[in-house]
Amino acid sequence: MLSWWRAVKGGEAPVRFFAYREAVNAGLAAASAVVAPSHAxxxxxxxxxxxxxxxxxxxxxxxxxxxxxxxxxxxILTAGR
Structure with a gap:
């Protein structure tokens, strides 16, 4: 969500997302490995x-x-989100 905010809104997400950032940081710290679909x-x-x-x-x-x-x-197949 924070990378989306930076790309779409520009800059850091507002302070109200601090709890979200901390929860993701805790999850990353507890994970034995993290997998991403791209280097980006x-x-x-x-x-x-x-x-x-x-x-x-x-x-x-x-x-x-x-x-x-x-x-x-x-x-024909279409998909969206």
């Missing part, structure tokens, strides 16, 4: 939270060489 996301975590933590990047997706597609279906 990992960098954002490290920038926003002061607790040192062990982390790795595991990208989203699959190796396209492991899967081959069959005939195309006449369908």
């Amino acid at each position: 996301m990992l960098a954002a975590l490290r920038r926003e939270y002061s607790t040192p933590f062990s982390a790795a990047v595991i990208p989203n997706g699959v190796d396209p060489k492991r899967y081959h597609s069959g005939p195309k279906c006449p369908r």
Whole structure:
């Protein structure tokens, strides 16, 4: 949430989010490992939270060489959040 705030609103999140920051810091400190989907996301975590933590990047997706597609279906898929 804090990295979203910085990207969308610009700058530090307001003081009212201090409890949120502390809760995430506690979670990071207690974790045996942290996984992020990209180096950019990992960098954002490290920038926003002061607790040192062990982390790795595991990208989203699959190796396209492991899967081959069959005939195309006449369908459309949309997704959003």
